Amino acid sequence: MNIFPEVKVSIDKLLSSLESEETLVVLSSEVDDKVVAKVRDLCCLPLRKSGRGLSISSGTTPSGHACSIIEWTDVDGLKFIEKRWLLNALVKNLESGGSKRLAVFITDARSRQQAILADDLYDVFCDAVSCELKLESFRVLSAGDVEDFHRPVRRLHFTDFKKWVNANPDEMTSIEIATRLERFAKKHSCSYEMLDEKAIRDKGLNLLAAVGQASERSPSRLVLLSHGCEGSKDKPLLLVGKGVTFDTGGINVKPHERFVNCMKNDMGGAALMSQVFMALVASGYDRPIALAIPSCENLVAQNSMKPGAVITAYNGKKVVIEHTDAEGRLILADALSYAEELFDPRQIVVAATLTTAAMTQFSNFYTPAHFLNEKQKADLTKIGEKWGELFTYWDHFLPFAHCNDTPISDLTNMGRMPGALPASGGSMIAAHFLKNFCDAPMAHFDIFASTWNWSGSYPGAGYGATGAPFNSLFEWVYGL
Numbered sequence: 359m360n361i362f363p364e365v366k367v368s369i370d371k372l373l374s375s376l377e378s379e380e381t382l383v384v385l386s387s388e389v390d391d392k393v394v395a396k397v398r399d400l401c402c403l404p405l406r407k408s409g410r411g412l413s414i415s416s417g418t419t420p421s422g423h424a425c426s427i428i429e430w431t432d433v434d435g436l437k438f439i440e441k442r443w444l445l446n447a448l449v450k451n452l453e454s455g456g457s458k459r460l461a462v463f464i465t466d467a468r469s470r471q472q473a474i475l476a477d478d479l480y481d482v483f484c485d486a487v488s489c490e491l492k493l494e495s496f497r498v499l500s501a502g503d504v505e506d507f508h509r510p511v512r513r514l515h516f517t518d519f520k521k522w523v524n525a526n527p528d529e530m531t532s533i534e535i536a537t538r539l540e541r542f543a544k545k546h547s548c549s550y551e552m553l554d555e556k557a558i559r560d561k562g563l564n565l566l567a568a569v570g571q572a573s574e575r576s577p578s579r580l581v582l583l584s585h586g587c588e589g590s591k592d593k594p595l596l597l598v599g600k601g602v603t604f605d606t607g608g609i610n611v612k613p614h615e616r617f618v619n620c621m622k623n624d625m626g627g628a629a630l631m632s633q634v635f636m637a638l639v640a641s642g643y644d645r646p647i648a649l650a651i652p653s654c655e656n657l658v659a660q661n662s663m664k665p666g667a668v669i670t671a672y673n674g675k676k677v678v679i680e681h682t683d684a685e686g687r688l689i690l691a692d693a694l695s696y697a698e699e700l701f702d703p704r705q706i707v708v709a710a711t712l713t714t715a716a717m718t719q720f721s722n723f724y725t726p727a728h729f730l731n732e733k734q735k736a737d738l739t740k741i742g743e744k745w746g747e748l749f750t751y752w753d754h755f756l757p758f759a760h761c762n763d764t765p766i767s768d769l770t771n772m773g774r775m776p777g778a779l780p781a782s783g784g785s786m787i788a789a790h791f792l793k794n795f796c797d798a799p800m801a802h803f804d805i806f807a808s809t810w811n812w813s814g815s816y817p818g819a820g821y822g823a824t825g826a827p828f829n830s831l832f833e834w835v836y837g838l
């Protein structure tokens with residue numbers, strides 16, 4: 359399906375540019391948008407009565423095309439994600455129309471937001487899992503220049519992020535992730551290195567080795583890519599993502615059916631950081647950048663990692679395994695230490711579907727972001743608002759750091775607040791665990807909740823991956 363480039367169409371030629379059986383959808387933010395008034399006139403739809411909020415009106419153009427106009431009025435008080443959510447709800451009306459061919463016309467006003475809303479429309483119609491089946495064609499028509507951040511590259515990698523997360527877990531294995539990254543590295547002249555199980559054991563990345571040791575299909579791998587690092591005076595930016603391609607919980611097998619049947623999404627951090635890396639390289643980012651993807655599968659089998667084991671990490675710290683379902687932080691720990699030694703980064707950005715607490719505490723509309731400095735927070739908040747994505751911020755906090763202490767060993771992988779309910783502070787405690795394995799400044803995103811459509815009502819998402827927070831992170835990382 360061809361989405362790009364979008365077609366520029368003057369209002370006078372709008373109707374004649376429609377192809378046969380296309381449904382026209384017009385998006386507008388402005389109450390007195392002259393373009394929309396003209397479209398209404400052309401489509402023989404009555405003028406909108408004054409009022410506040412979001413409205414949809416449908417009809418048929420003189421040329422026989424179905425037509426819907428979606429208008430916002432006076433909704434400046436709403437966050438953009440609220441607007442996206444409202445549109446999502448409204449679009450269900452359009453879905454019942456059963457159109458297989460869509461042309462979305464974006465008026466001039468606030469064109470960037472409308473471009474995202476057009477993306478949402480596309481994604482809602484397609485359904486994230488069985489894309490091409492529902493919609494035969496989709497075109498974006500615009501009256502003016504659409505202001506967007508590296509749009510074709512952004513859109514491609516945003517979509518690929520969702521595809522990676524939605525893929526069958528027996529297809530998207532650690533080996534497949536490595537293969538895809540190698541293919542990209544060759545095409546874009548990146549350095550590529552892959553540590554297999556033997557190399558991982560030989561070098562002493564024992565936490566990563568332990569988590570993947572029960573899987574034949576998706577065994578432990580550490581994939582390392584870099585671009586523009588050789589000969590650069592700048593230190594690189596290092597992106598790290600958790601790639602557990604399926605998480606049963608291990609011997610502490612997951613008790614909740616609802617969670618375990620979605621656990622192919624546990625490589626969401628690897629998918630997100632890989633796609634951000636690829637989008638940066640493909641869009642001409644000219645500073646040194648590196649990527650480290652630890653990946654494997656957490657299975658229940660004869661040789662699974664056992665609770666109670668004490669395992670020495672790559673950096674020499676001993677970790678007692680109190681719970682085999684807290685495995686993400688283990689593979690990240692070794693990847694962080696190893697990649698920091700290799701790349702000497704100026705800044706590390708980590709993404710991981712790390713804790714269910716990220717959802718139980720913050721809902722799936724927010725991504726907890728840990729350890730950002732004040733400027734990074736301010737920038738991300740601004741960027742997130744533009745894309746309709748939300749973040750909560752958490753700083754270093756000594757009581758959380760000490761939750762990972764244990765009398766048995768240097769660290770426990772199941773830190774908890776003394777006397778508190780089990781999930782209490784879970785996202786923060788896991789984040790502080792990672793702090794033990796690198797020295798460079800680290801921003802960590804716990805994307806467990808936001809990257810999967812748990813609520814069923816995430817804007818622009820069907821069943822499965824939401825695509826959040828790719829758009830914000832791509833733009834934010836670009837500016838780091």
Ligand SMILES: [Zn+2]
Nearest residue numbers: 605683684685
């Ligand atoms: Zn787990």
